[in-house]
Amino acid sequence: MDTELLKTFLEVSRTRHFGRAAExxxxxxxxxxxxxxxxxxxxGVSLFTRHRNNIRLTPAGESLLPYAENLMSTWQLAKKEVTRSLQHSLLSIGATASLWEAWLGQWLQLLYQQRPTLQLEARIALRHGLINQLHERQLDLLISTEAPKMEELTCQLLGNFSLSLFAASAEPETGERPYIRLEWGADFHTHESRLLVNNPLPVMSTTSALLARSLLPTTGACVFLPSHWAELYPDLTAIADIPPLVRPLYAVWLQNSDQRAQIRQLLKTPMI
Known part of the structure; x- marks a missing residue:
C-alpha cells in the first residue's frame, strides 16, 4: 500500500474537491x-461519486475513511520514531535494585556529567529476567555479580566490591539477632550461609538495599550491605566477628550487539 494514495484519499474526502485537494x-x-x-x-471499489463539483464518499469510501486515518497516523508515528532513533542512540542498562542503589546510580551521575546529551534507559529487575531481555534484544547491557556462561554473550569483569554485615546497634537487645536476606546473586547465598551462625531464617527477603537498611532499627536485624555505606550512613554498625565478603561485578552484552561500541565507551567510566 502506497501511503501517498491514502494521503490523497484523505485530502479529497476532507475538501470534497479535486482541485482544492491538488493545491x-x-x-x-x-x-x-x-x-x-x-x-x-x-x-476494486469506487470511493467517490462525481457529479460536476459535487464529490461525495461512496459507502466503500466511508468504510475506508477511519482505517485510512489510523494507518496514516500510525505511519507518521513510525517515521517520527525512526527519525528519533537516528538522532539519538538510546541504550538500555539493566541490573538488580541493590546494584542500582549501591553503585550504578552514582555511575549514571558521572556519565551524564561527562555526556549531557546521553540517552539511557535504566531497568530494575531480577537477574534471570534481565538475561532473557538481553537475549531478546530488549536490553543492551546487563550489570551482574555473576557471569553467564553462554557463548553468544560477552562478559567483562569491572572489578570487585565488598559487602559487610551491618546492624543498627552493636549488640542485640535480647537473644539472637534477626537477619534480613538481601539479593546479591544466586551464589552469594552459599557464602552467606557459611558465615552466619546457625543459618537463621530471614525475617524478610528483599532486592532493595535501601529498604533493608531502613528496617534495621525497627527489626533489630542485620544485613549484608556495601561496605562503603559505613561512611555514607553513620547509623550503621558493622558486626565485627563477620569478615566482609568480596564479590565480582560484570558487564554483560550480546557479542553481535549493535551497541557494542557505545557500551565499551561507557564502561571506560569506572563503576566501583
Whole structure:
C-alpha cells in the first residue's frame, strides 16, 4: 500500500474537491485523479461519486475513511520514531535494585556529567529476567555479580566490591539477632550461609538495599550491605566477628550487539 494514495484519499474526502485537494498536496488535479483511480483499482471499489463539483464518499469510501486515518497516523508515528532513533542512540542498562542503589546510580551521575546529551534507559529487575531481555534484544547491557556462561554473550569483569554485615546497634537487645536476606546473586547465598551462625531464617527477603537498611532499627536485624555505606550512613554498625565478603561485578552484552561500541565507551567510566 502506497501511503501517498491514502494521503490523497484523505485530502479529497476532507475538501470534497479535486482541485482544492491538488493545491493542498502541491500536485496537479490530474495527478490527484490518477492517485484516486490507482487506489480504487487496488481495492476494486469506487470511493467517490462525481457529479460536476459535487464529490461525495461512496459507502466503500466511508468504510475506508477511519482505517485510512489510523494507518496514516500510525505511519507518521513510525517515521517520527525512526527519525528519533537516528538522532539519538538510546541504550538500555539493566541490573538488580541493590546494584542500582549501591553503585550504578552514582555511575549514571558521572556519565551524564561527562555526556549531557546521553540517552539511557535504566531497568530494575531480577537477574534471570534481565538475561532473557538481553537475549531478546530488549536490553543492551546487563550489570551482574555473576557471569553467564553462554557463548553468544560477552562478559567483562569491572572489578570487585565488598559487602559487610551491618546492624543498627552493636549488640542485640535480647537473644539472637534477626537477619534480613538481601539479593546479591544466586551464589552469594552459599557464602552467606557459611558465615552466619546457625543459618537463621530471614525475617524478610528483599532486592532493595535501601529498604533493608531502613528496617534495621525497627527489626533489630542485620544485613549484608556495601561496605562503603559505613561512611555514607553513620547509623550503621558493622558486626565485627563477620569478615566482609568480596564479590565480582560484570558487564554483560550480546557479542553481535549493535551497541557494542557505545557500551565499551561507557564502561571506560569506572563503576566501583
Amino acid at each position: 493542498a498536496l502541491y500536485l496537479t488535479q490530474s495527478a490527484v485523479s490518477f492517485r484516486i483511480r490507482q487506489l480504487e483499482t487496488q481495492l
